[in-house]
Amino acid sequence: MGTTFGLGELGFLIQGLKWTVLLAAIAFVGGGIGGLGVALARVSTSKPLRRITGGYIALFQGTPLLMQLFVIYYGLGLMGLMLPAWVAVAIAFTLHASAFLGEIWRGAIEALPKGQFEAARALGLHYVPRMRDVILPQALRIALPATIGFLVQLIKGTSLAAIVGFIELARAGQIVSNQTYAPLLVFTVVGALYFALCWPLSLYGSRIEGRIARATAR
């Protein structure tokens, strides 16, 4: 009948962990780039751009990630776009992360004192250096705790990719648990692996935050 939890099973979980890390990495990078675009569009002077990205954010914040995965995976298929599962999932996570990160960063940009924008303008700085050198470094610093918090959520959210057949960490744990009849042990290991992934990120976030705070503190 069942097998015992051994190295083979642990290896299977590690395989799942690899997918979790890969999905999270894609979502980080894709969401980082997309989120930056969304945030800049949200604070732009173009009303249509603000409206469109506002609607996009509302849609992705107002629906469950699970549903977004479903719709994109099966929806793209129905539209005749047969993509490998991981591509569809990567698109879904990127869109999801872009909406959330975009909104977090928009808030941070708008939280900066108006004088920062005005001083940059008065010095003659154009849009790109104004944003890149003056506004975004400050906004991202303000947004760092919320950004790290979201990324940690995102890592855990990758478990939902199991719904379209992905064997990532949580799904791998379920499979191993079914084989070994040792759910407590298996999910303890799974939990420890998630923790090992998320905790350093939280730690890194608070360290950077502390460092910047010290550098600019009076």
Next chain:
Amino acid sequence: MPSTATHTVDAPHAADAPLIVMEDVNKWYGAYHALRDVNLSVRRGEKIVLCGPSGSGKSTLIRCINHLETIKSGRITVDGVRLDDSTRSVDAVRSEVGMVFQNFNLFPHMTVLQNCTLAPMRVRGVTVAAAEATAKRFLERVRIAEHAHKYPAQLSGGQQQRVAIARALCMEPKVMLFDEPTSALDPEMVKEVLDTMVSLARDGMTMVCVTHEMGFARQVADRVIFMADGQILEQADPESFFRHPTHPRARSFLGEILAHH
């Protein structure tokens, strides 16, 4: 090009054309009429002090000069460049106009030196070495060179404001605008900033200053302009303005602020 606006101003000939010309400028904030038919011309090297009660439009006026505010009607010309809403004219004007704000507005994530080198590098395209050399020269001039590698938050308000002056000077502007530069400072720091401004004035910089520092006005201003309700009500040399203000609003304003000094 530099002579386009001279027909309405009192410049005798084009070579002596005023640096800033504002003609019939009107500005609205919604239903609020912030500037009413403002006409002003500033000669090269001239030092102007703008004063008036709060809400009189003095800050708005100088913020129109570098297009931080847009105007509803009228014309503004800076060093021969007519400010329309085009990026080109705005860029051209901003690169020649330095501004110092009430709240300093230094970039807190950059060192003093980086604050000073950013715009010359990004706008003028000068090298790091050249930008740093210029920055050090101006930091020296505002007597703050020893703090070049500190962050703004490590400096006092007066020091920060002097850095802000140096930062603006690093673009080697033709005119400096000061928007209540000492209003956010603790009293003991006002003097160091005013001294810096006085020395700048002595070196011949064209300056337009919104300030309530009447001692400064007496000392350096060629002309004091009094505003109320978005209008220029009176302008005169400081001596006549302080001795014999003609407009009743100017008289009551002077009575109030001088009573506190």
